[in-house]
Amino acid sequence: MARWSISQLTILLLLLVNTTLASSNSSLLWGTYRPNLYFGTRPRLPESIMTGLMWFDANDLQGFQRIRHACDQGDGIEGYGYHKHDGREFASQVIHDTPSNIKLSTEFIKVPEGKHGGDWGVRIRGVPINNEVPAVTSVMFYVGIEGEGGIDIMNKLSKKGLESPVRLEGDTPELGDFEIQIVDGQGIGQDLSRTQWLGKEVPKGSIWRAKDFVGEHIVTNARQRIEDGSLTTDQIYSEPYKLLTLSNSLIEEEGQVANFYTFQKLFHGEFQFDVLFRSSSSIKPITSEKLSTALVSKEQEFNARFESIFHLKEKGFSSGEVEFAQYLLSNLLGGVGYFHGSSVIDRSHPPMQDEEDFKGEPIRPELSSPQTLFTATPSRPFFPRGFFWDEGFHQLVIGEWDNDLSVDIVQNWVSLIDENGWIAREQILGEEARSKVPSEFQTQFAHYANPPTLYLAIRKFIDRLEDHQQQRALRDIMGNPMRMGSLDDVEVLRNLHLDQPELADQWLKSVYPKLRQNWLWFRATQRGRGNEFGREAKNNEAYRWRGRTPDHTLTSGLDDYPRGKPSVGELHLDLHSWMVFGTTLLKDIAHKLGVEDDVREYDKVQEDLLINLDTLHWNEDQQMYCDQALEAEKFTHVCHKGYLSLFPMALGLLPPDSPKLGAILDMLENEKELWSPYGLRSLSASDPFFGQGENYWRGPIWLNINYLTLQSLYRNYMVPGPYQARAQTIYNQLRDNIIRNVYKEYQKTGYVWEQYSPETGEGMRSHPFTGWTSLVLLIMAEKY
Numbered sequence: 161m162a163r164w165s166i167s168q169l170t171i172l173l174l175l176l177v178n179t180t181l182a183s184s185n186s187s188l189l190w191g192t193y194r195p196n197l198y199f200g201t202r203p204r205l206p207e208s209i210m211t212g213l214m215w216f217d218a219n220d221l222q223g224f225q226r227i228r229h230a231c232d233q234g235d236g237i238e239g240y241g242y243h244k245h246d247g248r249e250f251a252s253q254v255i256h257d258t259p260s261n262i263k264l265s266t267e268f269i270k271v272p273e274g275k276h277g278g279d280w281g282v283r284i285r286g287v288p289i290n291n292e293v294p295a296v297t298s299v300m301f302y303v304g305i306e307g308e309g310g311i312d313i314m315n316k317l318s319k320k321g322l323e324s325p326v327r328l329e330g331d332t333p334e335l336g337d338f339e340i341q342i343v344d345g346q347g348i349g350q351d352l353s354r355t356q357w358l359g360k361e362v363p364k365g366s367i368w369r370a371k372d373f374v375g376e377h378i379v380t381n382a383r384q385r386i387e388d389g390s391l392t393t394d395q396i397y398s399e400p401y402k403l404l405t406l407s408n409s410l411i412e413e414e415g416q417v418a419n420f421y422t423f424q425k426l427f428h429g430e431f432q433f434d435v436l437f438r439s440s441s442s443i444k445p446i447t448s449e450k451l452s453t454a455l456v457s458k459e460q461e462f463n464a465r466f467e468s469i470f471h472l473k474e475k476g477f478s479s480g481e482v483e484f485a486q487y488l489l490s491n492l493l494g495g496v497g498y499f500h501g502s503s504v505i506d507r508s509h510p511p512m513q514d515e516e517d518f519k520g521e522p523i524r525p526e527l528s529s530p531q532t533l534f535t536a537t538p539s540r541p542f543f544p545r546g547f548f549w550d551e552g553f554h555q556l557v558i559g560e561w562d563n564d565l566s567v568d569i570v571q572n573w574v575s576l577i578d579e580n581g582w583i584a585r586e587q588i589l590g591e592e593a594r595s596k597v598p599s600e601f602q603t604q605f606a607h608y609a610n611p612p613t614l615y616l617a618i619r620k621f622i623d624r625l626e627d628h629q630q631q632r633a634l635r636d637i638m639g640n641p642m643r644m645g646s647l648d649d650v651e652v653l654r655n656l657h658l659d660q661p662e663l664a665d666q667w668l669k670s671v672y673p674k675l676r677q678n679w680l681w682f683r684a685t686q687r688g689r690g691n692e693f694g695r696e697a698k699n700n701e702a703y704r705w706r707g708r709t710p711d712h713t714l715t716s717g718l719d720d721y722p723r724g725k726p727s728v729g730e731l732h733l734d735l736h737s738w739m740v741f742g743t744t745l746l747k748d749i750a751h752k753l754g755v756e757d758d759v760r761e762y763d764k765v766q767e768d769l770l771i772n773l774d775t776l777h778w779n780e781d782q783q784m785y786c787d788q789a790l791e792a793e794k795f796t797h798v799c800h801k802g803y804l805s806l807f808p809m810a811l812g813l814l815p816p817d818s819p820k821l822g823a824i825l826d827m828l829e830n831e832k833e834l835w836s837p838y839g840l841r842s843l844s845a846s847d848p849f850f851g852q853g854e855n856y857w858r859g860p861i862w863l864n865i866n867y868l869t870l871q872s873l874y875r876n877y878m879v880p881g882p883y884q885a886r887a888q889t890i891y892n893q894l895r896d897n898i899i900r901n902v903y904k905e906y907q908k909t910g911y912v913w914e915q916y917s918p919e920t921g922e923g924m925r926s927h928p929f930t931g932w933t934s935l936v937l938l939i940m941a942e943k944y
Contacts, residue, residue, distance in 0.1 A: 208334055209311075210304045210367045211435070213284065214374065217260035218298040218401035218426060224378070226259055229371040231541035233927065235259070239910020241928055243483065245490035246465075247562050248650055250458035253494070256910065261295050262286045269454045274441030276336040281451040282435045285345075286427060296401055297427045300374060301435060303340060304367035304420040308333050311340075313359065313421065319408045321354030326423055337440035342423055343448050345432030355425050359418035360411040367420060368592040374406075374422050381407040401426055462486075465651075469561060470941035477940065484903055488912065488937040491930035492557055495537040496569070499546065501590020502527040504602045511580065511607040511685050520707055520714075522603040533587050534572040538931030539914065544596055546587035548573070549717040552613025553864050553932035556620055560943050562654045563624060567667055570617055577674040581681025585610030585715065608707045609686050611717045611734070612678065615742045618671070621657075622748065628658040665753075672749055676758070679746055682739065683765075688731045690776065693795045695788075697776055701768040703735040711853065721842070721857040722849040724789025724798035731788040731795075733777045737807035740769045773808060774820075783823040801833055801844035803857070803865045809877075810868040816881035825886050828869070828894075838901040838921035839866045840894065845918070860915040860924060866898055867935040871944035895939055902936050912936075 217223030228235070240255040251268040265285045272278040288295035305311050311330030315322045326342040342355065362373055382403045385391050396403050406424045425433065438445040466489070467473055472482045508524040535546035536554035543550075551573060559566035577583045584604040588597050657663045688704040690697025705715045708726035712719050716734055724730050747762035777785045779797045785808055786799040799805075808814050809824045827833050833844040839861040843850050851859045870891060877887040901921040906912055912933045913923030938944065 208306060208332060209330075209338075210306055212302055212370060213266070214300040214302070214371060215257075215260070215262070215264070215286075216298050216404075217262070217296070218404060219261075219294055219296040221396075221400045221403070223260065223400075224404050227371060227375060228255075228257060228260065231544075233541050241487060241911075241930065242490035242494040243487055244459055244462050245493040246458070246462050247493040247496070247558070247565050248653075250455075250462060251490070251494060252455075252459065256289070258289055260297070261289050261293055262297050263289050267455050269446070269451055269458060271442070271446055271450075271454070273443060274439050276334070276338075276439045276441050279439055279442050279446040280437045281446045281448075281454075283432065283451060283455065284435070285430075285432045287430050295429050297431065298401055298404065298424060299427065299431070299433075300406075300422050300424045301342060302367075302370050302374070302420065302422040303328065304362065304370070305330065305332065306364065306367055309335075310417065311419065311421065313357070313410075317408075317410065318354075321356050321408055322423070323354060326355050326357075328421065335439065339438045339440070339445075341434075341436045341438070343434045343436060345434065345448075353426070355423050356406040357408055357424070358406040358411070358422045359409075360420055361413075361416040361418050362420045365591065370420070370422070373420065378404055378406065381405065470937065470943065472940055475941070480907075481899075481903060481940070484906055485937045485940055487906070488930060488934040489557065489561060491540075491928060492536055492554060492934040493561070495540055495544075495930060496558075497535060497537055497544070499533045499535065499587065499589040499593060500530060501593065502530050503584055503588055503604055504528075504594070505584065505604050505606060507606045509605060509607055511582070513607075520605065520608075520709065525603045531576060531587075531589055532572075533576060533589060534569055535587065536569065536931065539926045539929045541928075542596075542914075542926040543931070545589070545593045546573070547931075548583060548585045548587075548610040549613060550864075550931050552611075552616040553867070553935060555614070555617035556867075557934050557938060559617060559620055559624070560938065560941075563621070563658055564654050564656050566617065567621060567657050570614055570621075571667065571671055573614060574671045574674045577678050579677075580606070581677035581679075582606050582685075583610075583678065605707060607685055608715050609682060609705065609735075610715055611738055612682070612742055615738070615745050618675075618749075619745050622745075622752075625658055625661075625664050628655075629661065668749055668753060672746075672753060672755075675746060675749070679742055682742075686735060689729055690731065690772065693729045693790060693793060695776065695795055697772045698768045699765075701739075701765060701772050702731050702776055703739055704730050704732045705735055718803060718842075718857045720854045721802065721804060722798075722800045722847070723787055724796075727790045729788075729790035729793075729795060730798075731776055733785050733787050734804055734807045736769065736773060736777060737811050737813060740766065740773065740813050741811045743769060770813070773813065777808075778820065783820075784827065785820075800847050800849065801827055802847065803840075803842045803862070806840075806865065806869060810865065810872050812872050812876040816877055816879050816883065821877065821883055822886075825883060825890060828890055829886075836861065836918045836921075837897055838916055838918065839863070839898045840869060841918040856915075859918050861918055861921075862915050862932075863898070863902070863935050864932040866894070867932070867939060870895055870898075870939055874942065874944045895942075899936060899940055902933070 212229065214227055214229045216227045236259045238256040238258045242251055242253045244250065244252040249270040253266045255264040257264060263286070267283045268280065270278065270280045284299070286297055303311060309330060309332030311328055314327045314329050324344045328340045331337045358377060385403060391403055406422060410418060412418055434448045434451060436446050436448070436451070466486055470485065472485055504525050505528050506522045506525045533546050535551060536558060537544050538547055538550045555566045555570055558569065585608060586604060588594055588602055594602055652659065657667055686703050686706060687700065688702040690700045690702025705713050707715045710726060713721065713723055716732065718734065743762050743766045747759055747766060750758040750762060776788060779786045779799055782799045784799055784801060784805045786797040787804065788795050789798045805827065806824065809821060814821045828840065829835055832846050834840045841859050842862055842865070843858045849858050873887045873891040877883055878891060901916060902912060905916065905921065905923040909923060911923060911927035912930055913927045914925040914929040914933070916922065917924055
């Protein structure tokens with residue numbers, strides 16, 4: 161081992177701090193956010209307690225370069241994620257940190273009790289991955305207060321560290337009085353020596369930068385210890401963990417009060433400890449013993465409930481496949497976050513002003529008023545924020561597991577629709593969220609749209625509601641009424657909007673005005689020129705995405721999918737299809753609410769849209785639906801076989817006996833076009849753009865469009881008619897191909913991926929991508 165002089169060690173520490181201070185909001189322990197004490201349920205205010213975990217390999221000095229705090233694809237972690245997560249009271253996660261030689265597991269229990277949200281407990285375990293190598297792990301747990309309130313250490317403060325258990329007391333307006341304990345586990349050969357500690361004040365809204373604060377402090381403390389000679393050079397080489405420690409001090413300048421505490425524990429080999437939060441209003445405070453019992457019972461409840469909903473064992477899936485499916489659900493739930501802050505919005509472009517070549521370059525970007533969003537997220541390391549395009553797909557999965565959690569999230573999204581009917585396609589709220597987005601992509605433009613996939617989730621809620629009411633009526637007839645339970649019953653809380661029709665009615669009434677405003681905004685700002693350039697669109701019901709560039713239509717969600725040359729005369733098939741789907745949904749909601757004037761309006765628009773779908777977008781020569789563009793001031797079809805061509809079928813807009821459906825099925829089945837052994841390609845293999853350029857939506861397999869295709873085949877076209885047998889055959893083979901490939905790649909890599917190779921089936925790009933790739937669970941369960 162190389163030996164350094166004291167001056168070289170100081171330089172090394174400066175280098176180390178420069179490589180450890182890049183934080184993100186995708187915490188490895190908790191998901192995409194530091195957990196508030198309402199785990200799985202939104203708190204009343206964005207200001208609460210924030211807690212988290214950091215760790216590093218303390219066996220050598222350079223292990224400090226790998227302080228773990230956030231998910232990062234470059235960390236070399238060989239798989240991590242939740243294997244069980246019920247969305248409300250229980251979660252279990254495993255992190256395979258091979259570079260640090262530790263497999264970390266975190267288990268969480270929430271006990272809703274009392275007036276302030278109840279208690280919670282976390283059990284943190286570590287097991288060396290390679291027993292042939294000494295495993296020394298430095299683990300740091302931190303607690304911070306965002307907003308009003310305070311927190312203090314109750315142990316006797318000592319420069320030698322704190323004796324176990326560490327105990328804190330605090331209070332906030334939302335949580336009342338509370339206590340937190342850090343309790344050592346027993347009997348597994350760990351180092352139960354004193355806990356090192358640090359208390360200091362950090363600026364409001366910056367606790368997400370915990371890694372920065374702690375890293376800087378450890379380096380400063382280490383430099384001081386080197387300079388004052390409190391550690392010999394031999395000690396630094398043989399026991400580097402003694403150098404990289406907290407200072408055991410309370411740092412409060414004049415007028416400051418510490419709102420951030422970090423506790424550092426050193427473990428040799430295997431370890432375990434608990435963190436317990438106890439609300440003063442809880443009648444039976446949580447203990448380590450209760451935590452142990454609850455973890456066992458909650459895991460059993462999770463497994464039983466999972467099978468009762470998805471029936472995967474009943475369908476013949478293996479235990480490994482069932483665990484994989486649980487991983488899909490659990491990580492989607494584990495990625496649900498509570499975000500608060502301002503967005504960067506440019507409203508300088510008049511929303512009704514047309515443009516030929518708007519480049520999406522900010523002119524007058526401004527910070528909006530702070531907003532709040534409760535949302536799932538596509539990917540903890542890469543996309544830890546809300547995406548309008550993704551969220552409707554997320555809620556298809558979450559709603560099947562927990563209806564009321566899903567309608568809460570959907571309602572939260574709908575509340576962000578502004579007075580004009582616009583909603584930002586990316587919700588980059590606050591500094592923490594912006595830290596994960598390059599500056600050139602942070603500005604949102606108030607004339608840009610995005611696919612309104614929340615329609616999918618709302619449609620599914622209405623379907624669940626109708627099915628639930630039919631089952632309820634049948635049970636009443638049979639003399640076997642459905643059990644209502646009490647409001648303390650978590651199972652009942654998941655289905656209140658299904659069990660109680662008046663709540664469902666109130667929910668629809670609450671979201672309908674905003675949904676209608678958004679629909680009107682689409683019709684005003686995204687309307688195309690359907691009666692110009694030689695076209696005749698009935699009542700000008702024709703649409704195009706704004707914010708186009710020659711190579712991208714980011715607003716469509718199909719970023720680099722080939723389109724025509726941007727112009728004011730182009731029309732886009734996918735947006736037209738979304739408008740048909742959305743108009744149909746809003747007509748159904750208006751009918752349920754008795755708003756008959758709106759029903760008549762939707763009915764007429766729906767009729768015009770369906771006529772224009774064929775009039776404007778069907779190309780008889782190519783036998784496919786296409787975009788339109790301009791050439792020499794005349795319209796022409798731009799036809800690229802791929803996901804775009806599927807939208808009328810995938811959204812169920814075609815009747816089962818339509819000959820156009822037959823042409824689409826021909827395209828699906830053709831191995832030279834969309835068909836592959838791993839799923840449907842996003843662009844035909846025969847297209848000149850296949851695999852070219854960025855190759856994002858030009859061939860790779862995406863699970864959201866494959867899911868839409870499967871669900872439409874299953875619900876709309878595997879019915880009596882000329883294409884029933886073909887639809888059944890395509891459905892069965894496509895479903896098998898997708899399940900087999902995504903599971904294979906999960907087994908091989910430990911992750912599910914953003915997209916999959918059309919040539920090899922290998923996972924590509926962001927990972928873990930447990931957003932819409934989690935739709936594989938619904939495909940396995942055939943929950944459409």
